[in-house]
Amino acid sequence: MAGASGFTTGSLDALPPAEVARKAESVGVAKAGMPAVDLFALAVLAGAFIALGAAFATTVASGSDLPYGVTRLLAGLAFTLGLILVVVASAELFTGNNLIVMAWASGRVSTLRLLRNWTIVYVGNFAGAIATAGLLYAGKQYEFGKGAVGETALTIAAAKTGYGFGQAIALGMLCNALVCIAVWLSYSARTVADKILAIVPPIAAFVAAGFEHSVANMFFLPFALLVKNDAAFVAAHKSPDLSSVTWGHFLAANLLPVTIGNVIGGARMVGAVYWFVYLRGSSTVERRWRSAKAR
Numbered sequence: 001m002a003g004a005s006g007f008t009t010g011s012l013d014a015l016p017p018a019e020v021a022r023k024a025e026s027v028g029v030a031k032a033g034m035p036a037v038d039l040f041a042l043a044v045l046a047g048a049f050i051a052l053g054a055a056f057a058t059t060v061a062s063g064s065d066l067p068y069g070v071t072r073l074l075a076g077l078a079f080t081l082g083l084i085l086v087v088v089a090s091a092e093l094f095t096g097n098n099l100i101v102m103a104w105a106s107g108r109v110s111t112l113r114l115l116r117n118w119t120i121v122y123v124g125n126f127a128g129a130i131a132t133a134g135l136l137y138a139g140k141q142y143e144f145g146k147g148a149v150g151e152t153a154l155t156i157a158a159a160k161t162g163y164g165f166g167q168a169i170a171l172g173m174l175c176n177a178l179v180c181i182a183v184w185l186s187y188s189a190r191t192v193a194d195k196i197l198a199i200v201p202p203i204a205a206f207v208a209a210g211f212e213h214s215v216a217n218m219f220f221l222p223f224a225l226l227v228k229n230d231a232a233f234v235a236a237h238k239s240p241d242l243s244s245v246t247w248g249h250f251l252a253a254n255l256l257p258v259t260i261g262n263v264i265g266g267a268r269m270v271g272a273v274y275w276f277v278y279l280r281g282s283s284t285v286e287r288r289w290r291s292a293k294a295r
Contacts (some may be wrong), residue, residue: 028103043124053082076207098266157224172261
């Protein structure tokens with residue numbers, strides 16, 4: 001509808017699912033075609049943003065005498081900071097980029113470009129998350145709250161490295177299904193406020209429920225490993241059995257299976273399902289033909 005100035009005013013209603021699917025497909029094409037340097041820089045930012053959300057959640061959960069569920073809920077609400085920053089400030093997150101599979105399934109993104117994006121973003125996320133862990137360790141943030149933050153960080157790491165391989169995959173699947181739903185909902189938003197409101201419930205839910213996010217774990221585990229190296233701190237504070245909190249357990253028993261689970265949960269349980277419902281059909285053949293001709 002036209003305003004008094006003659007300009008057309010856009011609707012503030014959320015996009016319907018079919019339009020969200022087309023938007024997700026177009027976003028996937030743009031992400032897959034981004035220059036590697038830009039992609040990596042934005043991935044480093046995303047890793048740092050998720051790490052800041054994880055640090056916020058760790059701090060909120062520290063020293064709490066509240067019931068377990070309430071503490072987890074508060075930590076989950078704090079963690080939403082990470083994805084809010086990723087979405088609103090436009091960074092590149094591996095787990096959210098699993099939705100690029102929709103553009104791949106439509107033939108608008110090649111397998112090589114899909115894997116290129118995931119690889120660069122994954123490495124960039126790791127760099128940003130571990131650098132943030134190093135900064136927090138250098139600032140001795142783990143000593144805050146009379147050491148409660150450090151104790152919580154060690155407890156989180158001990159739990160995450162104690163999962164079985166299959167259990168970690170399942171928890172990773174559930175996590176990224178919710179993360180990609182949050183990203184999907186943000187695509188339907190018309191305003192920044194809409195995006196934030198769409199992100200909070202799914203992300204708070206996955207943290208509260210104890211699901212596993214690969215990029216968050218790129219912060220949680222390295223930060224705990226750094227704290228573990230402070231022998232004086234560990235000796236002076238309560239800590240769980242830390243025998244499983246090692247780089248080997250982190251990479252092989254947590255990060256690997258959680259990443260596999262995240263890809264299944266995001267790419268197959270969300271991206272592939274929405275592609276099947278809204279984007280498959282005769283138009284898919286036409287898009288594949290145009291894509292092949294363009295090459």
